[in-house]
Amino acid sequence: xxxxxxxxxxxxxMLATIGAASxxxxxxxxxxxxxxxxxxxxxxxxxxELAVERHMGALARRNRAAGDxxxxxxAGAYRHHVPxxxxxxxxxxxxxxxxxxxxxxxxxxxxQMLFEFQSQVARLLGTDVANASMYDGSTACWEAIVMAxxxxxxxxxxxxxxxxxxxxxxxxxxxxxxxxxxVDGDPALEAGTDWAALAAAIDKDxxxxxxxxxxxxxxxxxxTALAEACQxxxxxxxxxxxxxxxxxxxxxxxxxxxxxxxxxxxxxxxGLQFGGPYVGLFxxxxxxxxxxxxxLCGETVDANGxxxxxxxxxxxxxxxxxxxxxxxxxxxxGLCALAFSIHMTLLGEAGLRRLAAINHDRAKMAAAELAxxxxxxxxxxxxxxxxxxxxxxxxRPVVHTLAEKDILGGVSLGRLFPGNDxxxxxxxxxxxxxxTEDDIAAFAAALKxxxx
Amino acid sequence: MTALNRAxxxxxxxxxGGADDNVTFxxxxxxxxEEPLIFEIGSxxxxxxxxxxxxxxxxxxxxxxxxxxxxxxxxxxETVRHYTRLSRQNYAIxxxxxxxxxxxxxxxxxxxxxxxxxxxFADAHPLQPQETVQGAYAVIHELAEWxxxxxxxxxxxxxxxxxxxxxxxxxxxxxxxxxxRGEDRRVLLVPESAHGTNPAxxxxxxxxxxxxxxxxxGRVDLAALKARLGPDIAGVMITNPNTCGLFERDMxxxxxxVHAVGGYVYxxxxxxxxxxxxxxxxxxxxxxxxxxxxxxxSTPHGGGGPGSGPVVLSEALAPFAPLPxxxxxxxxxxxxxxxxxxxEQHPQSFGRMTAFHxxxxxxxxxxxxxxxxxxxxxKQVAEDxxxxxxxxxxxxxxxxxxxxxxxxxxxxxxxxSDRGLAEGFSTLDxxxxxxxxxxxxxxxxxxxxxxxxxxxxxxxxxxxxxxxQFIGALRSIAMRAKNGDPALxxxxxxxxxxxxxxxGAARKPVLAWEG
Numbered sequence: 001x002x003x004x005x006x007x008x009x010x011x012x013x014m015l016a017t018i019g020a021a022s023x024x025x026x027x028x029x030x031x032x033x034x035x036x037x038x039x040x041x042x043x044x045x046x047x048x049e050l051a052v053e054r055h056m057g058a059l060a061r062r063n064r065a066a067g068d069x070x071x072x073x074x075a076g077a078y079r080h081h082v083p084x085x086x087x088x089x090x091x092x093x094x095x096x097x098x099x100x101x102x103x104x105x106x107x108x109x110x111x112q113m114l115f116e117f118q119s120q121v122a123r124l125l126g127t128d129v130a131n132a133s134m135y136d137g138s139t140a141c142w143e144a145i146v147m148a149x150x151x152x153x154x155x156x157x158x159x160x161x162x163x164x165x166x167x168x169x170x171x172x173x174x175x176x177x178x179x180x181x182x183v184d185g186d187p188a189l190e191a192g193t194d195w196a197a198l199a200a201a202i203d204k205d206x207x208x209x210x211x212x213x214x215x216x217x218x219x220x221x222x223x224t225a226l227a228e229a230c231q232x233x234x235x236x237x238x239x240x241x242x243x244x245x246x247x248x249x250x251x252x253x254x255x256x257x258x259x260x261x262x263x264x265x266x267x268x269x270x271g272l273q274f275g276g277p278y279v280g281l282f283x284x285x286x287x288x289x290x291x292x293x294x295x296l297c298g299e300t301v302d303a304n305g306x307x308x309x310x311x312x313x314x315x316x317x318x319x320x321x322x323x324x325x326x327x328x329x330x331x332x333x334g335l336c337a338l339a340f341s342i343h344m345t346l347l348g349e350a351g352l353r354r355l356a357a358i359n360h361d362r363a364k365m366a367a368a369e370l371a372x373x374x375x376x377x378x379x380x381x382x383x384x385x386x387x388x389x390x391x392x393x394x395x396r397p398v399v400h401t402l403a404e405k406d407i408l409g410g411v412s413l414g415r416l417f418p419g420n421d422x423x424x425x426x427x428x429x430x431x432x433x434x435x436t437e438d439d440i441a442a443f444a445a446a447l448k449x450x451x452x
Numbered sequence: 453m454t455a456l457n458r459a460x461x462x463x464x465x466x467x468x469g470g471a472d473d474n475v476t477f478x479x480x481x482x483x484x485x486e487e488p489l490i491f492e493i494g495s496x497x498x499x500x501x502x503x504x505x506x507x508x509x510x511x512x513x514x515x516x517x518x519x520x521x522x523x524x525x526x527x528x529x530e531t532v533r534h535y536t537r538l539s540r541q542n543y544a545i546x547x548x549x550x551x552x553x554x555x556x557x558x559x560x561x562x563x564x565x566x567x568x569x570x571x572x573f574a575d576a577h578p579l580q581p582q583e584t585v586q587g588a589y590a591v592i593h594e595l596a597e598w599x600x601x602x603x604x605x606x607x608x609x610x611x612x613x614x615x616x617x618x619x620x621x622x623x624x625x626x627x628x629x630x631x632x633r634g635e636d637r638r639v640l641l642v643p644e645s646a647h648g649t650n651p652a653x654x655x656x657x658x659x660x661x662x663x664x665x666x667x668x669x670g671r672v673d674l675a676a677l678k679a680r681l682g683p684d685i686a687g688v689m690i691t692n693p694n695t696c697g698l699f700e701r702d703m704x705x706x707x708x709x710v711h712a713v714g715g716y717v718y719x720x721x722x723x724x725x726x727x728x729x730x731x732x733x734x735x736x737x738x739x740x741x742x743x744x745x746x747x748x749x750s751t752p753h754g755g756g757g758p759g760s761g762p763v764v765l766s767e768a769l770a771p772f773a774p775l776p777x778x779x780x781x782x783x784x785x786x787x788x789x790x791x792x793x794x795x796e797q798h799p800q801s802f803g804r805m806t807a808f809h810x811x812x813x814x815x816x817x818x819x820x821x822x823x824x825x826x827x828x829x830x831k832q833v834a835e836d837x838x839x840x841x842x843x844x845x846x847x848x849x850x851x852x853x854x855x856x857x858x859x860x861x862x863x864x865x866x867x868x869s870d871r872g873l874a875e876g877f878s879t880l881d882x883x884x885x886x887x888x889x890x891x892x893x894x895x896x897x898x899x900x901x902x903x904x905x906x907x908x909x910x911x912x913x914x915x916x917x918x919x920x921q922f923i924g925a926l927r928s929i930a931m932r933a934k935n936g937d938p939a940l941x942x943x944x945x946x947x948x949x950x951x952x953x954x955x956g957a958a959r960k961p962v963l964a965w966e967g
Contacts, residue, residue, distance in 0.1 A: 001829045003559055005915035006836050014843040014916060018861075023835045026842055026861040027730060029699040034735040039827035043601060046826035049563050056820055059594075060572030062587030064580065073577040076807055083501055085532050087569070090754075093546030094539035097560050099892075100756035102552075104954075105947040106887055109542035110755035113535070116490050119965040123522045129963045132756070135613035138807035166807040169791065173774070173803030177627055177657050220515055250515045264807075274588050275578030275808025276613065277758030289961065295756065300957035303942065303950040306479075312957040318616070318652035319898070323661045328652035331614040331746070335754025342535055345490050348525010351499030353517075357507030382512070403581045411579045418792030433503075 001046055066272055066408065070439035072366075074386045074430025075216065075411040076137065076164050076242045077275065078267045080355075081434055086269050086342045090335055100295075100331070104310045105302075110334065111309035114297035117341040124247050124344075125261040126254025127283035132295040132311075133337040134280025134329065137264025138170045141210065141240050143282065143293045143327055144260045145171055148208035148236040149180060150291050150326070156205045159184035161194050162215030163240060165416050171210075181205075186420050189390060191381040193221040199229035206235040208260075213239050213253055214246055216416070217379065217428065218386035227257025236260060243267055244281070245432075246384040248349075248356030260284040268347075269339030279336035290316060293327030355433060359385035362440075363431035369444045370429065375451055379426070386430040388413075392451060395427040401450045407443055484948055487537040491965040494524025500531050541948045542755070543892045549914055549922050553865040553895035553907025554647070554695055556725050556747035561824065564751065564817035573816050578808035582788055588812060589778045589786035595819045596762070596778070599743060602830065603724075604734025605764035609773040611810035615722060618742025618761025619653040619689075621774060621805055625740055625765060626687050626716045627657055628772035628802040637686035637715070643672055645695045645899040650720060659686060666901060670696040670856035670867075678709050687716035692733070693723045693863035695899040696856050697841065697907070707737025716740070716769065724748045725911075726838055726864035729831030739766040745811070749818035760814035771800040776809060836912035837864040840919060844908055847923045851930040855902050864911070870904025874936035879904035884951065885929040887944035891922060 006014075011023070020026055027035065039045070047055075066079050073079070090096065094109060101107030101114075114132045121130035134140040145157045157175075159168055159182055168184050175182045183201070187194070198209050209230055214220045223239065230237040239253030241263035253261045263281035266272075270279055282294060289296075290313065298312035318325040347355060363385040367378045375392035389410070391398060396414035403409075413426035431440070479486040510516060526534060543550070550557035568574060576585055596608045609625075612618035623640070630637050640654040643664045651661045662680070665673045672690065688710050692700040700706070707717045719733055719741035725748040727733075733741050745751045745760040753759075765773055776790040779797065789797045791804070825833060838861070845866035849857045853871035856862075870879045883893035883906075895907040910919060932940050944950065 001825065001832060003561060003824070003913055004829070004832055004836055005913065006839070007916075010916040011836075011839060014839055018839075018842045018846045020842070020861065023839060026835075026838050027699075027727075029701045029860050030727070030731050031701065031704055031736075034704065034731050036730055036732065036831075039831050040601060040729060040732075043598070043827035044823075046829040047823050049824070052563060052820050052823045053567065055823060056567040056591075056816065057570060059587040059590050060567075060570035062590065063572035063576045064584035065571040065575040066577055066580075067571060067575050071577075073579055075579055077577055077579070079575070079577070083528070085500075085528055089532065089535040089539075091565060092536065092539040094542040094544045095535075095755055096565075096752045097545040097550075097557075098542045098755040099550065099552055099555055099557055099753045103543070103883070103887065103893055104952045105884070105944050105949045106543040106892065107541075107755075108948050109538040109540065112487070112489065112538055112541070113755075115963075115965070118963055119489075119491065120523060122964045135617060135758070136806060136808075139613065139617070139805075164807065166804060169804040170806060173624075173805060176803065177624060179658065220512075222515060247517065248521075249510055249517060250512055251517050252521075255517075255519065271574055272577050273574055274576040274585065274812035276806075276811040277760070277813050279758075289963065296961070296963055298957040299962040300953045302952045306949060308949045308952045310952050310954050310957050312954065312961055312963075315958070317648075319648035321652070322648050323651035323655035325648070325652040325655075328616045328620060328649050328656045329614075330616045330647075330649050331753075331757040331759035333758045334756030335752070336758055338535075338755065342531065344523060345494065345526050345534070346500035346528060346531050347523075348494060348499045349496035349521050349523040351501045351503075351525055352521070352523060354499070354503055354507055355501070357510055358503060358505060360510055360512075361508050382515070400581050400583070403584055408577070408580060408584070415579060418790070 069406045070442050071408045072410045072429045072431060072443060073408055075416060075428050076264060077272055078243055078430060078432055079272055079434050080267050080432050082269055082271055082343060083346050086339050089342050090339050095338055101311060104308060108308060111297050113338055113341060115299060115309050117337045118297060120341055120344050121281050122283050124244060125283045126252025127261050128286035129289050130281065130283035131292055132297050133332040134282050134294055135333060136276065136278040136280045137242055137262065138167045140262040140280035140282045141167045142171050142174050144238045144262045145180065145208060145210065147260060147291050147293065148238060151288060152207045152234060152236060154205050154207040155179060156181040157207055158198050158201055158209045160198055160211040161185050161187035162217060162219060163210055163212045164216050164242060167240065186417050186423065187217055189379055189423060189426055191379060193219055195221055195226045199226050202229055202233045202235055206233060208236040208238050210238045210240060213241055214243060214384045214386060217388040218383040219380055220250055220382050220384060223253060223256045223258060245356050245359060248352035249360055250384060265340045269343035270336045277333055277336055279333040279340055291326060294329050295332055358433045362433060362435055363387065366431040366440045369440050370447065373444055373448045373451065385432055386428060389427040389429055391425045391427055394424040398450055402446055405446045407446050409443055485537045485540060487534060489965060490524050490526060490534060491967055494526045496524060498525040498527060500526055500528040548890060549918055550892045551894045551908045551910050553909040554722055556909060556911060558750050558911035559913035560750055560752040561821060564820045567820045568813050568816045573812065586785055591815055591819055592778045593780055593786055595815050598822050599762055599764055602728060603764045604732030606767040607765050607770040607773065609763045609765065610777060611774055611806055612761040612763055613806055613811060614757060614759030615742055615744040615761045616649040616653060618763045619649055620657060621763045622718050622740030622742060623653055623657045624802045625769040625772040629769055630686055632800060637684055639684050640686050641680060641688045645901045646689060646691055647720060647722060650689045669859035670698050671700055672702065672706060674702045674705055677706060681709060681713045685713060685715045687718055689718040689720060691720035691723060693726045697862040697865040697867050698856060698859055699863055703736040711737065722747060723864060726834055728834050729827060730834045739769050745814045745818040749821045751814045751817040758811055758814065760811035772802050774803060774805045775801050833912050840910040840912060840914055841866050843919060844910055844923065848926060851927050865907055865909035867902060868906040869902045873933045877933040877936060879906055881940045882929050882933055884943040885940050888946050889925040891925065
């Protein structure tokens with residue numbers, strides 16, 4: 001076995017030191033009825049690197065990779081070009097094979113990176129502080145709702161219908177067991193958001209209002225008035241960002257008064273990865289920092305007065321506070337946070353703004369071309385790089401027919417909101433810098449053919 | 453890199469008197485390189501990414517982001533150097549033994565990295581039409597079959613994102629099962645030696661937590677446990693092998709007793725690496741157990757994640773497993789069971805825990821690891837991990853107090869206490885001394901049941917020669933701590949930083965660059 005360095009002689013010598021006659025002696029505390037004598041039956045034996053690579057390669061080839069043809073999927077996961085240096089750097093063994101930085105003297109690389117990541121995220125989202133990452137956007141969204149309950153001592157959360165249905169689903173799952181009350185529902189196929197109605201629905205029991213920006217149908221709106229309404233009623237405004245590249249072009253939620261901003265950071269550095277691992281972003285106003293979940297990295301000095309970084313405010317966390325912790329989260333998404341941070345450093349503000357503008361331009365071009373297909377219209381008045389098409393027929397079968405033509409043409413609302421017939425004709429289309437003009441032309445032509 | 457590094461040498465350092473011959477102009481010490489923050493060396497006008505096309509100004513009216521954001525950029529060459537220099541301030545398993553107890557820092561095979569980056573896996577969208585991602589579903593299903601078989605359980609929930617998320621999954625299965633029975637049981641029993649995540653998870657899910665006492669030999673006190681069992685008990689959360697490094701001999705009896713009063717048995721599987729291929733938790737009456745793929749199956753820890761925490765389930769809890777999951781179809785191929793099909797296929801599911809399918813990038817790595825080892829190799833993994841830990845235990849227990857050394861062999865980790873150190877010397881001093889010797893310290897001050905705990909887990913991927921050198925180093929440090937060597941109090945002396953002021957960091961938190 002290529003990963004196991006002990007030799008038979010080593011094992012004998014070590015057993016002698018221990019004073020055990022055989023390896024079985026070391027498992028003597030396992031009850032006889034639970035002891036296995038040989039390898040578990042029915043499972044194959046060890047395999048060479050070549051054999052494993054061959055097997056996994058065959059499985060990988062059974063998938064249509066996004067880059068193999070025209071690709072327009074978004075709805076919470078976006079395909080962006082990741083510079084080659086990002087993946088090279090995150091494979092440095094000192095990052096890849098390090099642990100959570102519990103011993104800061106020999107983990108300054110990870111800690112300084114986390115401090116830079118926190119600073120980048122806070123600036124991008126327009127908040128004072130950000131943590132060192134969560135699992136993903138959906139779990140970060142739920143943690144924000146729980147945090148709002150801790151802060152306001154109220155338990156009713158109003159969720160915009162524009163929040164990703166899977167994020168709502170996660171929140172509903174958790175709320176069943178925590179006693180939180182959620183008010184939520186599916187969106188209407190309208191150009192406007194439901195934010196004004198949400199502002200009107202806030203009452204004295206409302207802990208928070210949760211909006212997504214851009215939302216699941218691609219709409220963008222100004223949340224300033226909603227933030228004011230929340231503040232007036234003692235509730236918190238939580239903004240969810242599933243496409244952080246948008247914030248190179250449109251105002252940050254924090255700038256418009258959001259109290260907590262969470263997001264999915266996958267767009268930068270991480271890639272699609274069939275849904276994970278991703279990187280949850282979690283940021284808020286400074287006054288709420290002690291109620292945050294997850295790890296935080298802070299600046300300090302060492303015994304010689306040199307600047308250094310440590311994990312801090314850990315009295316919020318499970319390993320110190322146990323059942324009184326702000327969350328049970330332990331491991332976060334360190335390596336994905338590193339990928340996000342490197343990509344953001346490569347872009348810088350100028351690059352991010354340009355990338356965002358290119359995305360927006362390309363999406364506008366696609367929307368205009370697709371709207372020329374007979375019977376098809378664009379629902380949105382405003383959008384960043386994703387918009388909703390209204391088709392003359394149910395979108396879900398159309399997506400499958402397009403896939404047969406090797407075009408991955410968006411996410412149908414029938415997939416996202418199964419059983420909701422009013423949404424069946426909606427198709428959410430994302431257009432990033434990876435989409436070419438030829439891709440758009442191919443998509444429009446195929447859509448025309450399928451709908452004819 | 454034009455700016456002077458604030459963290460390195462500054463004029464006032466020498467001005468304060470005391471000519472320190474070791475101070476350099478840059479703050480560097482040969483290959484030990486200081487590195488400023490990107491905010492000190494980057495510029496918002498600089499970018500390391502070229503674009504082929506111009507972009508329009510946009511037409512977003514009042515929503516346009518006009519104010520400066522303050523995100524510094526670097527050229528690609530500067531970026532590569534910045535992160536490479538940072539990386540060199542990290543200890544890592546690639547550099548040497550990383551004996552963090554309960555964290556299982558073993559070699560991360562690079563084949564797994566290669567496999568995870570195959571475009572069919574890395575460049576697939578979670579919401580692609582199902583017929584275009586059958587290979588991804590096949591990976592999830594194949595890994596699931598291995599996990600079920602290796603644990604002797606009924607089924608597995610693959611979507612939890614890390615160990616603590618897996619705990620939550622298992623506990624919610626228990627909660628849903630109790631609700632289905634129409635029972636409102638509120639109490640989960642958790643040993644004091646449990647990971648902090650256990651009580652935090654139980655509380656997060658709305659349970660109250662009560663401690664289970666331990667025996668003097670470091671195991672669950674079966675008699676005390678039985679005495680507390682009753683109709684209000686939802687279940688127990690037991691770590692096995694436990695955090696004292698011992699196998700819970702009475703696990704089956706514990707399970708039987710809990711089941712007899714209608715409760716469920718959650719097993720924290722963080723230490724499954726000690727028994728994989730040798731013991732199946734299903735044979736011990738476990739109802740739910742998370743498996744940290746980043747521990748037992750060697751997906752890289754990445755400086756704090758991502759993890760992955762699939763949860764194996766007994767037949768009693770399987771109906772409540774979360775959505776979505778992959779089902780093999782009788783006619784061939786795989787199908788994703790989501791909310792829309794759940795009513796007919798999986799009506800009692802407690803719901804969705806995360807947006808998509810779980811940590812696909814960890815599944816591919818874990819499957820490659822499992823296939824590489826096979827059934828015979830995995831058994832050898834457990835045996836060598838246990839052999840290495842016992843070798844450390846018996847090579848050190850004459851200089852370090854092993855509080856449960858008389859309780860029989862340890863499993864994959866050896867536990868020591870701070871008993872016998874000189875007045876004023878602590879576990880922390882030993883840990884920092886190990887840094888100077890070129891090792892990452894062991895887990896310290898955990899488990900809480902042992903004073904000044906030192907939990908040492910070598911893993912199976914270390915050779916005898918590496919262990920022998922580590923034993924020598926730790927014996928030397930233990931003797932220095934027993935003899936009161938003052939130099940140990942200020943260790944580490946040779947690391948990129950001396951001991952850091954953690955109290956000050958927490959008192960006035962600086963969590964983001966404010967320049």
